[in-house]
Amino acid sequence: MPTMEEVHKICEEYMAKGSPDQCVTDVCRKTDPYHLCCVEYRYCAFYAQPWFYISAIGFGVLVLCSSCACIAFIIMKKSK
Numbered sequence: 001m002p003t004m005e006e007v008h009k010i011c012e013e014y015m016a017k018g019s020p021d022q023c024v025t026d027v028c029r030k031t032d033p034y035h036l037c038c039v040e041y042r043y044c045a046f047y048a049q050p051w052f053y054i055s056a057i058g059f060g061v062l063v064l065c066s067s068c069a070c071i072a073f074i075i076m077k078k079s080k
Helices: 004-016 032-040 050-079
Strands: none
Touching: 004 032
């Protein structure tokens, strides 16, 4: 069994190649890097990808700004 440092190195190299995106056949999905990284350690999961965090943060900022704008609108309307 590889150490976590080895797994991290193997999976970072595997992910950098874009291999999970191109792995659509059953033969490809049975390879060692795919099984190790995507099945056992979940490197290929959507929540492990940078775009997921960027989208989640963007959505959070949008909700925060919308809430602040609504509160400001309500306060301004009540003060009139």
